[in-house]
Amino acid sequence: MDSVAATDTEQAVTAAFEPRIIAFVCNWCTYTGADLAGTSRIQMAPNVRIIRLPCTGRIDPLFIVKAFERGADGVIVSGCHPGDCHYSSGNFHARRRFAVAREIMGFFGIDTGRVVFSWVSASEGRKWSEVVNDATSQVRALGPFTAYRDLAAGKG
Numbered sequence: 001m002d003s004v005a006a007t008d009t010e011q012a013v014t015a016a017f018e019p020r021i022i023a024f025v026c027n028w029c030t031y032t033g034a035d036l037a038g039t040s041r042i043q044m045a046p047n048v049r050i051i052r053l054p055c056t057g058r059i060d061p062l063f064i065v066k067a068f069e070r071g072a073d074g075v076i077v078s079g080c081h082p083g084d085c086h087y088s089s090g091n092f093h094a095r096r097r098f099a100v101a102r103e104i105m106g107f108f109g110i111d112t113g114r115v116v117f118s119w120v121s122a123s124e125g126r127k128w129s130e131v132v133n134d135a136t137s138q139v140r141a142l143g144p145f146t147a148y149r150d151l152a153a154g155k156g
């Protein structure tokens, strides 16, 4: 009887799950695109919290790990399209770093499906809303990220 009740509770928790997603975005393109989405009143999932950086070249892969450690269920990294970086090559550095970061996510116990990389320009408010909605659906399907909380609680 207890296991049936526990299962019902788990299903209720899963059904109510709304992912917390952190987006690391560059100031010049994606942040402005996200702002455009807001001022254009484009509907999108309310699950994303933005951290604005000067350029995606500033994003250290450990920022991503730290976001998960602090309770995120998913992370978006987004900046200017190739060739459009305001610091000329910051997004190329970010792309290379991100490719390596994806390879080591497994080592940190993080499913790569929880991390999304995209290019969104200042005029692509609609695209930003699609990135947000797609990332939210993808992470929702994966469920809550509890590995670090379980470790901290001694369950890992």
Ligand code: FES
Pocket (backbone or CB within 6 Å): 026, 027, 028, 029, 030, 054, 055, 056, 057, 079, 080, 084, 085, 086, 087, 088, 090, 091
């Ligand atoms: Fe946008 Fe470099 S300024 S990625």
